[in-house]
Amino acid sequence: MGIGSVSPGVAGVLGFLAGTIGARAVAEIGTGTGVSGLALLDAMAPEGVLTSIDSEPEHQGAARTVFTAAGHANRRARLIAGAALQVLPKLSDGAYDLVFVDGDPLEYVEYVEQGLRLLRPGGLLVLHHALAGGRVADESNEDDEVVIIREALAAVKESEELSPVLLPLGDGLLVARRA
Known part of the structure; x- marks a missing residue:
C-alpha cells in the first residue's frame, strides 16, 4: 500500500509491553496495515480493545483483514477513520493503558499532549x-519533521509525569511510563 510498517523488533516490544502491563485499552495513532495493531491485540488481555486512528480508510480496511485473519473478533478493534488531532480529544481521559504514536511526525508534540491526557497512571506512551533515521541526533538538521520530533522528545523528557527510555529499535522507540 506504499506505507512502511513497524519492524519485527518494534512489533515484538509493543507486544511485550502490552502483555507486561495487562493492557485492556490501547490507543494507536496510525493504523497502517495493521502490523503494530496485531502485535498489540495478540498481547493484550483477551477482552482488551484496540482503538486505532488513521486518516486513510483503505489502511484500516487492510488492518481489519489482518486482525480477522489472525482470529480477533471485530469488537476487539475499534478503527476510527479521521484526523488524529480531531479524534483524540473525543477519547476519554485516563482510560488507556498504552498509547502508541506512529502518525504524522509533524503532529508529535500534540500527540504527546493527548497521550498524556489519555493514559491512566502507570500507563505507557510509546513513540x-x-x-x-538518525537525523534527530544531527544538531545541524533543521528539517521541520526533525525539529518537531526533537520538541516532542523534549516534552516527554521535561514532563514530571513521564519516565522515559529511548530504545534503539527500528527507527527509534521512545517508551515513557506515566506516574
Missing part, C-alpha cells in the same frame, strides 16, 4: 520514529 515510533523517535530517532528519525
Whole structure:
C-alpha cells in the first residue's frame, strides 16, 4: 500500500509491553496495515480493545483483514477513520493503558499532549520514529519533521509525569511510563 510498517523488533516490544502491563485499552495513532495493531491485540488481555486512528480508510480496511485473519473478533478493534488531532480529544481521559504514536511526525508534540491526557497512571506512551533515521541526533538538521520530533522528545523528557527510555529499535522507540 506504499506505507512502511513497524519492524519485527518494534512489533515484538509493543507486544511485550502490552502483555507486561495487562493492557485492556490501547490507543494507536496510525493504523497502517495493521502490523503494530496485531502485535498489540495478540498481547493484550483477551477482552482488551484496540482503538486505532488513521486518516486513510483503505489502511484500516487492510488492518481489519489482518486482525480477522489472525482470529480477533471485530469488537476487539475499534478503527476510527479521521484526523488524529480531531479524534483524540473525543477519547476519554485516563482510560488507556498504552498509547502508541506512529502518525504524522509533524503532529508529535500534540500527540504527546493527548497521550498524556489519555493514559491512566502507570500507563505507557510509546513513540515510533523517535530517532528519525538518525537525523534527530544531527544538531545541524533543521528539517521541520526533525525539529518537531526533537520538541516532542523534549516534552516527554521535561514532563514530571513521564519516565522515559529511548530504545534503539527500528527507527527509534521512545517508551515513557506515566506516574
